[in-house]
Every structure is written in structure tokens, then in C-alpha cells.
Amino acid sequence: MATYSNQCAIVGVGENQRSRKSGTTPLHMALTAARNALEDAGLEAKDLDGIMNYSTGGDSCPSHELATYLGCHPKYVKDISGGGSSTELLIADAVALIEAGMLETVLIYRSMNGSSGVQVGRGYDPNMLQEMLPGGSFIMPYGSASPSQWFGMFANRHMHETGITKEHLGHVCISFYEHAQRNPNAFLNGKPLDMETYLATPDISMPFNIHDCCVELDEANAIIVTSAANAKNCKSKPVFIAGMAPRTTHSHVHYWTQVDEVAADHAAAELYKSAGVKPEDIQVASIYDCFSWVVLRQLESYGFAKRGEVGDFVAAGNIKMGGSLPSNTAGGMLSEGYTHGMNNVLELVRQLRHDYKGTERQVKDCELGIATGWAGPDIAGAMILRN
Amino acid sequence: MTKQTAYEKPIPLKTPDNHEYWDAADRHELKLQKCAACRTFIHPPGPACPTCGSPETEWELLGSDISATVYSYIVSYRPFLPGFQYELPTVITVAALDAAPDVKIMANIIECDPEVVEIGMPLKMTWVDVTDDRALPQWVLNRG
Numbered sequence A: 001m002a003t004y005s006n007q008c009a010i011v012g013v014g015e016n017q018r019s020r021k022s023g024t025t026p027l028h029m030a031l032t033a034a035r036n037a038l039e040d041a042g043l044e045a046k047d048l049d050g051i052m053n054y055s056t057g058g059d060s061c062p063s064h065e066l067a068t069y070l071g072c073h074p075k076y077v078k079d080i081s082g083g084g085s086s087t088e089l090l091i092a093d094a095v096a097l098i099e100a101g102m103l104e105t106v107l108i109y110r111s112m113n114g115s116s117g118v119q120v121g122r123g124y125d126p127n128m129l130q131e132m133l134p135g136g137s138f139i140m141p142y143g144s145a146s147p148s149q150w151f152g153m154f155a156n157r158h159m160h161e162t163g164i165t166k167e168h169l170g171h172v173c174i175s176f177y178e179h180a181q182r183n184p185n186a187f188l189n190g191k192p193l194d195m196e197t198y199l200a201t202p203d204i205s206m207p208f209n210i211h212d213c214c215v216e217l218d219e220a221n222a223i224i225v226t227s228a229a230n231a232k233n234c235k236s237k238p239v240f241i242a243g244m245a246p247r248t249t250h251s252h253v254h255y256w257t258q259v260d261e262v263a264a265d266h267a268a269a270e271l272y273k274s275a276g277v278k279p280e281d282i283q284v285a286s287i288y289d290c291f292s293w294v295v296l297r298q299l300e301s302y303g304f305a306k307r308g309e310v311g312d313f314v315a316a317g318n319i320k321m322g323g324s325l326p327s328n329t330a331g332g333m334l335s336e337g338y339t340h341g342m343n344n345v346l347e348l349v350r351q352l353r354h355d356y357k358g359t360e361r362q363v364k365d366c367e368l369g370i371a372t373g374w375a376g377p378d379i380a381g382a383m384i385l386r387n
Numbered sequence B: 001m002t003k004q005t006a007y008e009k010p011i012p013l014k015t016p017d018n019h020e021y022w023d024a025a026d027r028h029e030l031k032l033q034k035c036a037a038c039r040t041f042i043h044p045p046g047p048a049c050p051t052c053g054s055p056e057t058e059w060e061l062l063g064s065d066i067s068a069t070v071y072s073y074i075v076s077y078r079p080f081l082p083g084f085q086y087e088l089p090t091v092i093t094v095a096a097l098d099a100a101p102d103v104k105i106m107a108n109i110i111e112c113d114p115e116v117v118e119i120g121m122p123l124k125m126t127w128v129d130v131t132d133d134r135a136l137p138q139w140v141l142n143r144g
Ligand SMILES: [Zn+2]
Pocket: B035, B036, B037, B038, B039, B040, B049, B050, B051, B052, B053, B054
């Protein structure tokens, strides 16, 4: 078993009020999320000796700036460029630094005006994409510039090979929308979805219609990681980091040349080995859901259903509350909101702390959960948490 | 509806690693990079062979009679880049070359009803002159 297992814990989580138009800057939103996470943990800003952040195309605020306006002076700050799975990556980095004795308590955040500012899903600047992305000149001239198109190329082949149908994608959306109706902070709370409406909605990029795509919003999330020893002094119930596969890759950077493989396929073995558990032991999940199909593909990668049986697995209600693997119980990025995966991790922590005990939102007695991250078919990461 | 006046779509950017490919495309030919050590094709072209890591690469001319099959595809109903608003929906495919199935080339399938496209469907390469001196490889359905 890996040395880090259960040696560190998440002791605080927080967010700001999500909206279509924050009317403020990522710095202001990050400060709110960070203060809420500190309050949740019962810690003060001066207790933080590390702050880390991830952003895409400079859409966030730097850690140093956040530290200054929290009124603290941490000895370590780090800002990385990244999207999905960066939450897991930075948590792994924090664990490693804490385990090495270099840091004690680390705050990790993601803040983005994802609706009113830079919209990831609406494509990128043509010149940026051709010059910066590997092999950009082999995809851009053909109009391929949006994640919906890149991931759709994988989805269509996978659906063709495994018998997944449009209805199966619909079951993912409907399951998560149903969860959002129990979460007053979900952006699509009050807007349930049924199969008839789903199937009648025209595609943006086949096989994805608007319901298959995450809700891009202005929001910030924060997570505090500390050692198991320090966690005893926090006011929250600690959620231990039991296992990790921080970052795996597709075998080729030009991943579109091989759409039968995704980075998540390479994460599962390391993940379960490090935690000493099996997929069937997991009781609650946060599965990265920038698009509906991405959930189906990861259920296969992480061993929750066999290839060819994933569609039936979701159609049978297994990812809904009361199913064998209640997933994205706050509504996920498809209906709660999109902060590149961090909001799904916040929900997993709250489930494992039994914050919703006594309500229909609580996954009863859950002790072991999984969070998966997906930057794309090219990059993935995951972790297992336990209470 | 606004009419298209000039070619507004992105034109492939030539680099030291890829210009042989695009120079050949401008002459309506397919030329692929190949590893001199392990003899596998390298596409898209790069500074070394991804299969064996060898920096010794060469180029092989495959000519103008290029057939392939649809490996995967999407139909895009929204333009995400300039110029694509004029001809929606856009079909984008990754096609496997019949002569070298490990080589997958992304392009549009042009002059084609999106409804008829299927994985495994036969394609033929064509070249579209987009400016006076640039041409873009594209796929059309291969009706035999
Ligand atoms: Zn080679």
C-alpha cells in the first residue's frame, strides 16, 4: 500500500454563489470560496502555508494575490495551467509536500468567470489553437476547435463499438438533473429533464445536445488539505485521501489519431491498488461530467460496468440516488455548475461527512467514494476518499 | 444570410516539422513522414518517431489516389471557427488510410449528406484550392 494512504485529509470545502454573471473578478470569488473553506475547517488564513490554483488561458487569479488579500503569507504558492483532473493533481501534490514535511496545510482553489468571461466550450482563438496546441494545424482548418467536437469523435466511435445509444446519454443527464432538484444551489434546480424533452433537443455537435454539455458559470471553489494529525484539531469531520492516480495520459499527444483509448483507462489499476479497494467497494462517486458520454466512458475505465454494459448500467438507475453507485449527487457539472471538476469533489466530501444526514440528499452511511477527473481523452486523474 | 466573400477559415500553418506534408498538399499529393529506423508512418509529422523515439525520419510520397475508411466522425451544427458558418452542418472525420490503417487523417467529408455518413464508409481524398497557392486535403465519399 502506498505511504500516503490516509495520511492526509480534506478538512475544509467552500464556494461562492454561482451565477451566469458574477459582476466581479475571479479574485473576489476566490476570496469568498477560500474564506468559506477556512470557516468550514475552523482554520484561519495564517494557518495556510501553501496555496495552489489551476486555470485555463489565464482565467483565474494567482495564488500569491489570493494569499495577500486573505491576509496571509504562505511559504509556498503554485499556479498551474490545467482543466479537468487538476483538482486531483494538486491534491496529490499537496499530499506529497505534506508527507515530505515541507508543508502542513494547503488551500487549493479554482475560480473562473466561466460564463461571463472565458468560455471553454465555445471554442478557442484560431491562432492560439494552431500555434499552441500540438498538431493544431491538422485539426483547425477542418473546423475542429471545441471540446464538444474533440470528445464527440471519441463518443461516436465508442457508441458504435459498444452499442451505447442516445437514450443512454439521456439517462446520464436525467439522473444528474434529478439530483440537482434536491440541491437548492444547483444552477438547474427547478428545471428537471425528461427523456422526451432530451431526445427532442437538437444536437450542437453530434452526439451532444445542450443537455449533454456542462453548464458554464461564474464560480469559485476551494479545498483545504492537511495532515491526518492536524485534522484532529479542525472543527470539521476529516475526509481522508485513501488512494490516488494523480495524472495519467493517452499514449499519444495527438490523441485524435487513436480514439479507442482514453487516459482514464490507465488510471484505474494504480488508483485501486493505492487505496487497497475494488470498484465494488465504492459507495458514492463524483464522475467528471463535462459531457454526458464522458461519464459513460469513465464508468468503463474505472471498472464500474463492463465494456458494452455501461449503457444498461445507467439506464437501470445505478448512478441515481438509491442506485449501486450514486454519482454527482449535487447535479454534477451537467446541472449544478462547472468549475473544472472541483465542485463535484466538494459534494463528495460533504457526502462522506454525512452533511446531509436526515435528508433525501444523503447517500446513506457512505464511507468510501471516488472522484474522477478528465481534462480530455488525453489527460485524467482520480482519487479515492474515505471518512 | 451573409454570403462568403473570401476564404475565412484557418489555413494550415507550415512549420519545420510539417511543411513537407502541406507543400505536397498544395500540389494535390499526399506525402507522409516515415521513421527511417522502424519504418512506421508518423502522422501528424513531428521531430521524431513516437513509436521508437528515433530522430531519423524521411518522407514518402503516396500520390493523389488515396482511399480510406471512416474511423470516426462528428456532425457539427455550430461554427466554432470563422468561415464555417456558411456551410453548416460540418462533417469532420478521422479516416484510416487503406494503404496504412494506422495512419488516421482528420478532414471534412465534403459534398456529402451528413445523414448518410457511417463508421467504416469508404472515402477518397480530394484537394480543395483555398487560395492561389494553398490547397487543403479533404475527403469525399468513394462511390467506387
Ligand atoms: Zn520509429
